[in-house]
Amino acid sequence: MPVVAIVGRPNVGKSTLFNRILGRRKALVEDFPGVTRDRNYAEVTRFDKPFTLIDTGGFEPQSQERLLQQMREQSQLAIEEADLIVFLLDVQQGLTPADQDVANMLRRVDKPVLYVVNKVDGDRQEQGAAEFYALGVEDIFTVSAEHGLGVNHLVAGILARLPEAPKPVTDEEVTRIAVIGRPNVGKSSLVNRLLGYERVVANPVAGTTRDSVDTAFVYNRKPYLLIDTAGIRRKGKVSQKLEKFSVVQALKAMERTDIVLMVIDAEEGVTEQDLNVAGYAHEQGRALLLVVNKWDAIEKDNQTLGRFVEKIRVTFKFLPYAPILFVSALTGQRVAKIMGEVEKVALEYNRQVGTGELNKVVEKAVSSHPPAVYHGKRLKIFYAVQVGVRPPSFVIFVSKAEGFHFSYERYLVNKIRDAFGFQGTPIRLFFRDRE
Numbered sequence: 001m002p003v004v005a006i007v008g009r010p011n012v013g014k015s016t017l018f019n020r021i022l023g024r025r026k027a028l029v030e031d032f033p034g035v036t037r038d039r040n041y042a043e044v045t046r047f048d049k050p051f052t053l054i055d056t057g058g059f060e061p062q063s064q065e066r067l068l069q070q071m072r073e074q075s076q077l078a079i080e081e082a083d084l085i086v087f088l089l090d091v092q093q094g095l096t097p098a099d100q101d102v103a104n105m106l107r108r109v110d111k112p113v114l115y116v117v118n119k120v121d122g123d124r125q126e127q128g129a130a131e132f133y134a135l136g137v138e139d140i141f142t143v144s145a146e147h148g149l150g151v152n153h154l155v156a157g158i159l160a161r162l163p164e165a166p167k168p169v170t171d172e173e174v175t176r177i178a179v180i181g182r183p184n185v186g187k188s189s190l191v192n193r194l195l196g197y198e199r200v201v202a203n204p205v206a207g208t209t210r211d212s213v214d215t216a217f218v219y220n221r222k223p224y225l226l227i228d229t230a231g232i233r234r235k236g237k238v239s240q241k242l243e244k245f246s247v248v249q250a251l252k253a254m255e256r257t258d259i260v261l262m263v264i265d266a267e268e269g270v271t272e273q274d275l276n277v278a279g280y281a282h283e284q285g286r287a288l289l290l291v292v293n294k295w296d297a298i299e300k301d302n303q304t305l306g307r308f309v310e311k312i313r314v315t316f317k318f319l320p321y322a323p324i325l326f327v328s329a330l331t332g333q334r335v336a337k338i339m340g341e342v343e344k345v346a347l348e349y350n351r352q353v354g355t356g357e358l359n360k361v362v363e364k365a366v367s368s369h370p371p372a373v374y375h376g377k378r379l380k381i382f383y384a385v386q387v388g389v390r391p392p393s394f395v396i397f398v399s400k401a402e403g404f405h406f407s408y409e410r411y412l413v414n415k416i417r418d419a420f421g422f423q424g425t426p427i428r429l430f431f432r433d434r435e
């Protein structure tokens with residue numbers, strides 16, 4: 001999926017534009033307390049071409065010098081990582097030297113750059129926007145992110161310039177596994193260990209991208225593809241504050257995987273970024289295993305494991321289904337167990353349950369806890385079908401789909417899990433009006 005990055009000085013309206021383009025949709029993960037609402041990357045799927053949008057903001061510079069330096073880093077990263085750059089300017093503040101500086105950088109890039117002047121709320125500002133032609137660019141978009149003016153035109157401009165999305169590889173036979181985690185959690189070490197066990201049959205695959213290395217291997221006579229996001233390291237140093245760009249690699253890998261191996265550092269614990277990335281995997285409907293690495297480095301007594309599990313369960317509240325593995329890539333401890341777990345999860349991810357069995361479970365769930373009354377009438381559930389796998393997806397035919405609350409959806413999902421397991425995989429459930 002192509003990546004669109006919004007760059008620009010603080011306060012020009014990047015996050016406002018980000019939300020505007022996103023067109024806020026029903027939150028899934030956010031319904032669970034403790035999960036951050038403040039994400040600065042998102043998948044935009046409501047237009048003809050899907051793309052990943054990044055708001056590169058979020059830094060608070062102390063001085064003009066620092067501001068310029070951070071803007072350069074930010075722009076450089078956008079130039080490397082994005083397929084298209086939206087350079088956002090502010091008509092209220094006018095053209096500044098920092099804008100000029102960034103424009104000079106962007107001019108040398110052979111990727112599409114859109115120059116967008118924000119806060120054009122009316123005619124007066126429209127005239128003011130002409131000042132920005134001094135940047136030496138041919139086209140300028142004017143928008144009011146706050147009021148939504150010009151945004152459709154801008155989106156059309158973005159879509160027209162995005163590369164055609166390559167067709168995803170749909171080799172249904174192969175199970176794809178992406179190894180994801182923050183820098184230094186031990187991804188490379190883990191991958192080396194994993195492939196070490198399977199080395200005889202492992203080989204690099206053509207189509208490996210700039211962002212990850214793919215390796216095909218066979219486990220238990222089944223084909224797998226390992227997507228290793230750590231395999232390629234960025235040249236040169238980048239500011240930790242702009243770490244969100246490392247999320248981009250994770251997101252790209254996630255788009256073409258079945259299973260996510262989310263690696264967590266036992267010493268460091270879970271960070272906000274881990275949560276965001278895991279939340280994204282959940283929303284995308286990917287199966288997920290939590291791999292706690294560096295277990296050797298932890299001082300342990302007989303309660304350490306239990307406490308750790310409990311902590312992870314509380315933190316990843318929206319992932320009650322994810323198996324947790326404690327390993328050490330350094331010593332190799334329990335690494336050999338990972339593929340066994342992956343194999344189980346892959347089966348669950350592809351599992352199809354019988355309609356008869358399914359409806360028994362749903363009927364029983366409904367009779368012990370019937371749906372609410374909506375506009376004076378009790379909501380009715382007629383029957384359920386499984387409509388897909390990868391992940392298992394269900395449609396429940398009902399009297400009035402709009403009346404069903406998220407909590408009832410969660411209730412049914414839990415009942416389906418109690419009955420069938422589906423370990424490691426999210427479940428999708430849709431209410432639909434019976435015709």
Ligand code: GDP
Nearest residue numbers: 010011012013014015016057119144145146147
């Ligand atoms: P960021 O730091 O670049 O992400 O900027 P924000 O999105 O946080 O916006 C900074 C300020 O500009 C906020 O107070 C916004 O309400 C305001 N703002 C954003 N877009 C517009 C706009 O189109 N018109 C006006 N008048 N204000 C805007």
Ligand code: GDP
Nearest residue numbers: 183184185186187188189230294297328329330
């Ligand atoms: P990556 O950035 O996620 O690919 O992490 P690396 O595999 O490069 O590992 C980062 C650092 O953690 C290296 O110094 C590794 O030697 C160390 N490391 C990796 N796995 C383990 C482990 O299981 N135990 C300990 N103690 N250190 C580890």
